[in-house]
Amino acid sequence: MDHAAVLALFDHHLREKARPDGPGARVERVGAVVRQSAHEHGWNGVLWSALGTPGTDPDAVIAEQIAHFTRLGREFEWKLYGHDRPADLGRRLLAAGFVPEPDETLMIADTARTALDTEPPAGIRVAPVTDRAGVDLVADVHERAFGTDASRLRRQLxxxxxxxxxxxxxxVALAGDEPVSSARMELVPGTGFAGLWGGGTVPGWRRRGIYRALVAHRARVAVDRGYRYLQVDASGQSRPVLERLGFAALTTTTPYVYRPVR
Known part of the structure; x- marks a missing residue:
């Protein structure tokens, strides 16, 4: 896989030419940024920027985004990638009042070179989620796996x-009737990219190959639907597993979050 070429495709299709990620969301290019504005339980933020372009004032553009989302009453995220310019954009965001969350690694795999034959361990079955009851199971796993409130995830999904x-x-992966792991995949028609999100396993069921099996399961679905690339924002914990499955690290990504004073 040509890492530079695939990263350029990712930037073009999923950032610069991004589409709304759910009902009620709006993506627009305003000057040097592409941003999404959504309802309160949706994702609000800056997806792409050209702040390294000569004649652009990065601090003024940052201030414009703060004003926009503050008018909406939304906290928002500036999704900063390691190759974004200017090189000091992270410092500028910090100075403007953004708070960085933990770094992750953008990993991408060509589905033609991804290990797809991993099956769940004995006693685990993988069930599709298609209704409110299934969404509740996903949210339950998310809260137990990550220790965070899943109300926003529940509504979005x-x-x-x-x-x-x-x-x-x-x-959702089930041990009998108990949900022990869950994950989702977002497909972006016309781009060749499918994003893997939310893979989490509850304590007590980790290190048994369940996460790996859910990655392979979603990869098979992506192949069946004609998608060439799989994309993940990987934590340090999941990166080694993904590397063994054929994913390559292309750059870092850091969410910078701005919370308006209310």
């Missing part, structure tokens, strides 16, 4: 399944 089911695949 249910909205997608109801309004645009062809662009999202969600699964």
């Amino acid at each position: 249910l909205d997608r399944l109801v309004d645009d089911p062809g662009t999202v695949v969600a699964v």
Whole structure:
């Protein structure tokens, strides 16, 4: 895989030419940025920027985005990638009041070279999520796996399944009737890219190959639907697993979050 070429495709299709990621969301290019504005439980933020272009004032553009989302009453994320310019954009965001969350690694795999034969361990079955009951299972796993509130995830996933089911695949791994792991995949028609998100396993069930099996399961679905590339924002914990499955690290990504004073 030509890493530079694939990264350029990713930037073009999923950032510069991004599409709304759910009902009620709007993506627009305003000057030097591409941003998404959504309802309160949706994702609000800056997807792409050209702040390294000569004649552009990065600090003024940052201030414009703060003003826009503050008018909407939304906290928002500036999704900064390691190759974005200017090189000091992270410092400028910090100075403007953004708070960085943990770094992740953008990893991409060509589905033609991805290990797809991994099956769940004995006693685990993978079930598709298609309704509110399944979404509740995903949210339950998310809260137990990550220790964070899943109310926003619950609403986002249910909205997608109801309004645009062809662009999202969600699964839950069950040990008997107990949900022990879950994950989803977002498909972006016309781009060749499918994004893997939310893979998490509850304590007590980790290190048994469940996460790996859910990655392979979603990869098979992506292949069946004609997608060439799989994309993941990987934590340090999941990166080694993904590398063994055929994913390559292309750059870093850091969410910078701005929370308006209310």
